[in-house]
Amino acid sequence: MKIPIIPVIALAAITFAIYHVMTSQGPVSQAEPPIEPARSPYASKLAGAGIVESRTENIEIAADVSGVVSELLISEGQTIDAGQLLLKLDARDVEADLKIHEASLQNVMAQYQRLERMPRAEEVPPAKADVTEAEAEVRQTKDAYERQQKLNREKIGTDEELVTARSQLEVAQAKLEKAQADYQLVIAGTWQQDLLVTESQVQQMRAEIQKTQTELERHEVRAPTSGFLSVNNETKSVWEVLQINRRPGEYVGTPPGEAIVILADAGQRRIRVDIDEHDLPRFEPNQPAIAFPRGDGKTSYPLSFVRVEPYVVPKRSLTGDNADRVDTRVLQVIYEFENSNSRIYVGQQMDVFIDLSEKNKK
Structure with a gap:
């Protein structure tokens, strides 16, 4: 009798599979967690x-103006004081304006001091000499006019010569009046209104300088002041740099896309x-x-x-x-x-x- 091979092989395979499954199964071991979780010490x-x-909390520092970071003065993890300078933005244009305004102030101050010290001692003698010269010219032309009058009465001089002498006398008298007025103007010194105008120009230039200095300070990013934080009636003045998001050469916008520097209380x-x-x-x-x-x-x-x-x-x-x-x-x-x-x-x-x-x- 011929034994069928395929059914026998199939039966043997099934028997082996059942035996392997039965013998390979064992108790499953509990795997230890790679990290021990936290366990509460409290019953409830x-x-x-x-x-x-x-x-x-986190203080996200921003800049008042936009610009390029020119200098970074802090590092992550550093503790800093209140109001300490963190970084500077490029402010060369503002610095140039400041120098221009300072030079203009010096110019206006010099004008004010010049007006305040008027008259100059060197200006008085020339003005007085002009008066003396004009007085001498008046005397000379007056004498010539009187002689011409005498000649006309004696029928020696002409009317034309008399008119000319009188005109020269009037011109000399006018020059004398002008010289005297100029002398009085010199010794009177500066007109008070001119001083007031120049003083207002000085104040204006000082205001321009103060405005430019304020603009220059706005290009400096500083830590908050100590009065910002008060804990238990104690004013805190130390900050810790948590993160810096801008480096020299990088642009800072207003408002920034992200905080330039993040600070926190160091307590x-x-x-x-x-x-x-x-x-x-x-x-x-x-x-x-x-x-x-x-x-x-x-x-x-x-x-x-x-x-x-x-x-x-x-x-x-x-x-x-x-x-x-x-x-x-x-x-x-x-x-x-x-x-x-x-x-x-x-x-x-x-x-x-x-x-x-x-x-x-x-």
């Missing part, structure tokens, strides 16, 4: 995602925690809280409550969880790190747990 808790920020860091709207009935301010950095479930930072921003907003800080919803609304609560260090960075995301044990006991 409320969890939320937080973003580290400074006490002033204690804070964290902005998003409390899901579904968890709001369980939330209680002033409760203890703790933060864990992402990727480090063993390091924790105690938090102290600062304030609640009483406005529920759409959630923007996503955790990456599959259950994260973009249409969720959250309440933002601000906490401050009690012992923050240099390893906490602005913009860093952390897991935050709020203790509800005390609330449950009540």
Whole structure:
């Protein structure tokens, strides 16, 4: 009898497959997570995602005018004082205008001082000499006129000669009056109205210089002043440079497409925690809280409550969880790190747990 080969092979293959499946299956081992997740130390808790920020939040520095960055005076991570110069924009045209206005002011000031010191000592003797000369000429022409009158009475001179002598006397008298008026003008000094006009020109040029200096200062980008931040009645005057988005040679517009420099308070860091709207009935301010950095479930930072921003907003800080919803609304609560260090960075995301044990006991 002939044995069918194909069915036998098929039966053997099925038998081997069943045996392999039965023998290869074993208990599935639990894989260890590559990074230990943060675990709440509280028996009753409320969890939320937080973003580290400074006490002033991020200060996006802008320029008053547009231009090209000519000099950068800071670097990322540097701490700077209030009002410190951050960068300069190209202001060669304004500097040239300033020099022109300063030269014009010097010119007008010189004119004012010249008018104020009038008359010059050297101008008085020539004016007085002109008067003396005119008086002598009057005496001479008057004597000639009187002689001509005498000759006419004696029928020796002509009427034409008499008229000429009288005209010369009148001219000499007019010259004397002019010389005397010029002398009085010289010794009187500068007319007060001329001084007022020149003084107004001086004030105008000073105003032009002040305006140009202000325009020059607008080409300098500086840190905010110390009065900008006051925490616990303490005026803060130190800033930290978080980011620089413009380098020498790059153009700065108004308004800029992005912040030129981002500054933040260099003091204690804070964290902005998003409390899901579904968890709001369980939330209680002033409760203890703790933060864990992402990727480090063993390091924790105690938090102290600062304030609640009483406005529920759409959630923007996503955790990456599959259950994260973009249409969720959250309440933002601000906490401050009690012992923050240099390893906490602005913009860093952390897991935050709020203790509800005390609330449950009540």
